[in-house]
Amino acid sequence: MKRDGEGRILAISRQAEAGFDESLPADSPEIAGFIGGNGREALASTDLRLVRVLEDVIDLLIARDLIRFTDLPQEAQDKLLQRRTLRAKLGGLDLLDSDDGLI
Template identity: 40%
Template sequence: MVYVQRDKNGLLLRVEAEPFDGMTDTLAVESEELARWLATKEEVHNRLSRLKETDLDMVRVLEDVVIVLIDRGLISFEDLPLAARRKLDERALARADLEGLVGVVTQSVRDCRQGD
């Protein structure tokens, strides 16, 4: 048996193994309703996870769009809110640092190869 909370229409909102404040009913573990609810919950979780995985890629896309708009003179960097300008500056500095490190590593590899 599991303990559940239902909404005003009788739909499951929450399922727990132990009694909890706000519970409104119980269900058999083998019930079809519980199986459907768990399957739906898992599907929602999977879809949200896939969406979240694309968030970082989307950040880079938006950053690139802002840069293109600025480069083409369609917006000014100063038009952006201060918080957005700071974030873009931080990311630009982080990428420049990373590119510098990649350059150092690449040069070190070349130097090692030439010494062989």
């Protein structure tokens, strides 16, 4: 398990990994609280980033003529168009640090 400077759980792992210096029983109330509370927040945060990654993958597949936008179900088309419109209004949403050098 990893903790922050204030002792809050940041991450848990089933296997021994570097930086995971502490272990607790799986039925620990602290772990249950993390999974039930902060774990959900962390999952939601990664879900948002994953959505953007999927949008980029779809755009790439379309750009390379591997799929057509109209091949997607209508509901997916509507959601993608809505997100593109919102992102354009917000001036784009950069989920990757510009220092990463990633596209």
